[in-house]
Amino acid sequence: MFHKEKSIQLKNSASALYNNLSVLRIAPRRLTYFTVVHANVVNMAAFCALPSRDLLVVSSQKGIQMYESDGSIMVYWHALDTPEAPTAHAVFARGISAVSDNYICVGVSSGAVLVFDIPSKGSNITLSEVLEEHKEAITDIASECSGSQECLANLVTADDGGNMCVWKSGEEFQLLNKIPGLDITCSSVKLWKGTVLAGYGTGQIRLYEAVTGILHAEVNAHARWIYSLDIAPFSGLLLSAAEDSFVRVWHLAITPETNSVEIAHLHNECVTDTQICGAKFCDGDGYAFAVTGYDLSEIIRYVQL
Template sequence: MYHKEKSIQIKNSASALYNNLGVLRIAPRRLTYFTVVHANVVNMISASWDGLNYSHRQLQSKEPNVATSTSLIMQAAFCALPSRDLLVVTSQKGIQMYESDGSIMVYWHALDTPETPTEQAVFARGISAVWENYICVGVSSGAILVFDVPSKGSNITLSEVLEEHKESITDMASECSGSQECIANLVTADDEGNLCVWKSGEEFQLLNKIPGFDMSCSSVKLWKGTVVAGYGTGQIRLYEAVTGILHAEVNAHARWIYSLDIAPFSGLLLSAAEDSLVRVWHLTMTPETNSVEVAHLHNECVTDTQICGAKFCDGDGYAFAVTGYDLTDPLGPVGWEMEPLLTSCGYSIGLGSGTL
């Protein structure tokens, strides 16, 4: 179903972080942007669709009044709003927002650092664009910061702080099917596996809280009113967002799930885990019973690699990209080190005598 295409070299290996891959498709320019976090640096690649041209940029972690920050970056993600696209970078010190090509930082938000050292680390993690003009970012205290983003310029403001979670935020996602009819349009997850479902507006409204199982929910998505959550157990659970009814539970991987993604136009679901497997599933809505069915379609094994990021490169799921932590040659005991790679796969489907 999928075949491996040429890999793209990046300047540093990917850190072992959840959801450590950002992808933004720029159709008018026939470009795709990729971001991968390594320590206190974001490696950004601009790739032409014909695979002939690549450009690289590195974004450093920022810190007020410090020339070079050693603050670790926790995540980098593209946020696509109707009026503009931004690249959001979260770290141990704060939140940075850039123009989508990484050329200009338009906003900086410093995290509150306690006066006395505590056992709990301070960081931001979990990023999502929500509806027309909001970007939400999670922090280690469990709070969710809601930023109001204008159609242009740097007049970004912190409009609201949501404080329902008691544990560190791991991931969040907004409704990705493109439907305006969905009541729930944001889901947030924390280190205990708790899920909160929200409706955005001038004030965000908590619609439902789905309890966890004392196992971290590392990656979460929202599609057609269904929450898709990946856990440290290797399981994927599908819940009805508003009621919390469990539609399905899939023993998808043998080890910790690090990344989920959904192609909204086709209902394809991508899952990637520490077991070196990337799996593609298909979600089908059944309106008569208001339920979701899951079918397994495809496996890719990235041998001897702890996968830490996987994303579809388009809304139909025709291609996906994968990153792995500290990629090395299969002859690892000899000490040979491979160049760090970002791998993309594409597929073709037979339609009679033609292909898609």
Template sequence: MYRKDKSIQMKSSASALYNNLSVLPITNKSLTYFTVVHGNTVNMVSASADGLNFSHRQLQSKEESVALSSSLITQASWCNLPSRVLLVLTSQKGIQMYESDGSIMVYWHALDALETPQAQAVFARGIAPAGGQYICVGTSSGLVLVFDIPAKGTNITLAEVLAEHRDPITDIACETCGGKDMAADLVTADDAGVLCVWKSGEDFKLVTKISAYGVTCSSVKLWDGMIAAAYGTGQIRVYDAGTGEVTAELDAHARWIYTLDIAPESGKLLSGAEDSFVQIWQLSRCAESGTIDVEHRHSECVTDTQICGARFCDPQGSSFAVTGYDLSEIIRYVQV
């Protein structure tokens, strides 16, 4: 069970975007960083462990250091690589990468609007680290850009472009069960509901392709060889990453799911949707048979809130935070 904790006030409200919350625990400083997108601005908040002290920073969408009021940000997410942590922003104009505290921009990649049909929107969306040294970012044309990230400095390069999708990328996830060498460690999802499962490396290899489910896959997570995928129907499907087979189907929500998260050390799965509910599930895999089990653990109603972001605040999943459309606060919950 979880109880409501002290909320964090923001400078502006949350936009109705998929996965519109990112959380970075800084354990050695007893701080937690949060980011929430509003229009062309990212609200960054650092909060102390006791929840009493906050500091705010706002990042704006930029193109070569010039603020663009018309360039809407589509996502902000921290990418935790072994050598460094970067804050990655995607927008209608391109991709920005910052040092983890948002103080210094280290890289800018412009999207080429000329390659896109005039009637189609241009944007980037879907952010995840991969393979220890890469960051993958999706685009509205269905491409996944793979950036090679050095241990320090700004010499970031576009190493590869993955071109399996035909529809805009919605979300990208990397394997979060540390210490295991999986057959697949990256999954990409698109607006049609297609999932592509990859093995990262110098050459990214397609492991399997999971056919469209007839509705958008809005959010996806990967843990211990299991893929959890959320859909506009309010359902969550759990797949085996190696084979692409469905192992569980959950009627999780009454409306469109906007966000998923997994606590890497416990296998807890969190889902948040337009129906104002956050659900928490326990994923597990039988050591002998390899079968996957899913058990419902907790349900939380965030009254009159269209949930657009929800994240665990620690690796065990003992606390989580929620954002909602047009809500100017981050609501926090802790385990009791």
């Protein structure tokens, strides 16, 4: 179904961080930007595509920086609160997502989710709200249906305990549902057509109805810790990547009669002797995807046959 294309060489290798790959496709210019985190100074870097602008958001132990999408100009800096006395817990930001028309959400180690209001241009970015439902460090954040009235739930946040919160964005974010964890880290999460797609440290993928929390499906997808999930929204293709060196492609389909979601396995790729830490589709149809691995100095690309 997919074949390997020429790799993109990196100056440095990728760190063993969850979701350590972000992709931004600029269709009019036929360009694709990739970002990968190296070493331990930066916790995460992600492209955030809003209707009016694209930003590169970088989080570190000291703060959150927002740049123009090519990284040329920093437009905003937000310092993280650090305790006066040393503690056993590190302070970091992890989990980044654009949501609705003008918000970017960033999760932090305290369990809080910072909501930034983004203007259509300029640097007048403000911290508009802090969501404090989680009690453990945020691992990932995902959104969908920007501005759609049909999509009630358009943001999901996950933490180290496997707990997830489902939100409706707006001038004040509304908590719609809390999906309890099983004390197993939910390392990667996506939202697709009202369904929460969650990857866990057990190697399992679970599909939940976002608003009710009903479990649609549970799959023993990998032999080891899942590091990354991604969804191609137009085709329903789901990508999963794990420490077991495998990247797997699945297909999701909604059954109209029961309004349930079914998952079917389509394809495997093995990156031999590599702890995979990032995997992303390069387009909304799932025509191509890219993969990063711990201590790997390249981005490996696969394209449909």
